[in-house]
Amino acid sequence: MPVRQLVWAAAVILSLWFTGVAAQDDAAPAEPLPSAGLSLEDLDAAMAADDRPTLAAVLQEEALGLLPLAGFLALAFWSFFTKSERLKYVTLAVAVVYLGFAKNNMVSVVDILSVVGWNFPEFEYSIRWYVLGLLAVVSTVLWGRFYCGRVCAFGALTQLMDRIIPSRLRVEPPPWLERRAGYIKYAILAFAILYFIITRDNSFYRYIEPFWMFTLSGTPLMWTLLAMLLLATVFVRNLYCRFLCPLGAALGVLSSLTVFRIKRWQECQGCKICERACEWGAIRGGKIIKSECVRCDDCERIYADEAACPHWLLLKKRARKEERYRLAVVHTDKGGAS
Ligand code: SF4
Ligand code: SF4
Numbered sequence: 001m002p003v004r005q006l007v008w009a010a011a012v013i014l015s016l017w018f019t020g021v022a023a024q025d026d027a028a029p030a031e032p033l034p035s036a037g038l039s040l041e042d043l044d045a046a047m048a049a050d051d052r053p054t055l056a057a058v059l060q061e062e063a064l065g066l067l068p069l070a071g072f073l074a075l076a077f078w079s080f081f082t083k084s085e086r087l088k089y090v091t092l093a094v095a096v097v098y099l100g101f102a103k104n105n106m107v108s109v110v111d112i113l114s115v116v117g118w119n120f121p122e123f124e125y126s127i128r129w130y131v132l133g134l135l136a137v138v139s140t141v142l143w144g145r146f147y148c149g150r151v152c153a154f155g156a157l158t159q160l161m162d163r164i165i166p167s168r169l170r171v172e173p174p175p176w177l178e179r180r181a182g183y184i185k186y187a188i189l190a191f192a193i194l195y196f197i198i199t200r201d202n203s204f205y206r207y208i209e210p211f212w213m214f215t216l217s218g219t220p221l222m223w224t225l226l227a228m229l230l231l232a233t234v235f236v237r238n239l240y241c242r243f244l245c246p247l248g249a250a251l252g253v254l255s256s257l258t259v260f261r262i263k264r265w266q267e268c269q270g271c272k273i274c275e276r277a278c279e280w281g282a283i284r285g286g287k288i289i290k291s292e293c294v295r296c297d298d299c300e301r302i303y304a305d306e307a308a309c310p311h312w313l314l315l316k317k318r319a320r321k322e323e324r325y326r327l328a329v330v331h332t333d334k335g336g337a338s
Contacts, residue, residue: 080146095152107132154214161234170235170237207225209246237280255291264286265303265309277298
């Protein structure tokens, strides 16, 4: 159709429309529309709300996608409650592959900023966000930083690195340095929250959190920083988690509320076995530093090992001594009787 005819057709349609609106205005001038007082954004939101699927429909649709997540979490809890080292490493490998590379589902400092800004995603479209967020918070209140020790894909990656890399390459920071370096993550968290409150900008998160690596998309600067971080992690165990992670810092603060804590024996005061085994630097003397402990179970396995833990060895020694004494008494009684 030639342009001129198109213009004419548009002009006629517009004038007919205006005439119709004017006629309606004349006919019913005082009748307020039901939407009076609503902005265009409100109307858009109302229309979107009409289109929104029901929760049941979303769950039905998402069920297949949520099953692997449920399976992974079941595995994580299974390994945690059975204290099985083998299952723990299976869980960590699945965390890296499934939650990291396949799904890129991780709680992040951005989520903390969302909570600070009271900006929650719609439940229907963000079920995984709520599942993982609630898991991180609730499990920390119940057991401590379970999320860090079992679920976070980056933490899982560094724990697997720690398992593979020969221990002779390790550099253990002196306790005074380790203690002070542990505060860096809290400073990063405080800075992130403050900066966000002032600017409402959260785009800096990729420079303080390496979780983007699982998407395999980053700038040359980000890849360079990540390579430096991973190289440093070869020498200093779990470097990022122990000293730099703002999410770990937030969970560390929350872990002061932990209900079910790791038990300690009286003998733990003078024993260094668990302290040396803890790859998170979370044991100092007989004490477990809750904010640093990620419930990796290493010390709990030693704690329960009757062949390694001095608590059990002393009990056995005492039992042997008592048995010897009992036998000696019986022998003496028999000698006296004959
Ligand atoms: S400290 Fe951070 S990176 Fe490490 S396991 Fe916890 S959340 Fe993940
Ligand atoms: S070894 Fe014990 S104290 Fe250290 S992180 Fe693991 S569970 Fe926590």
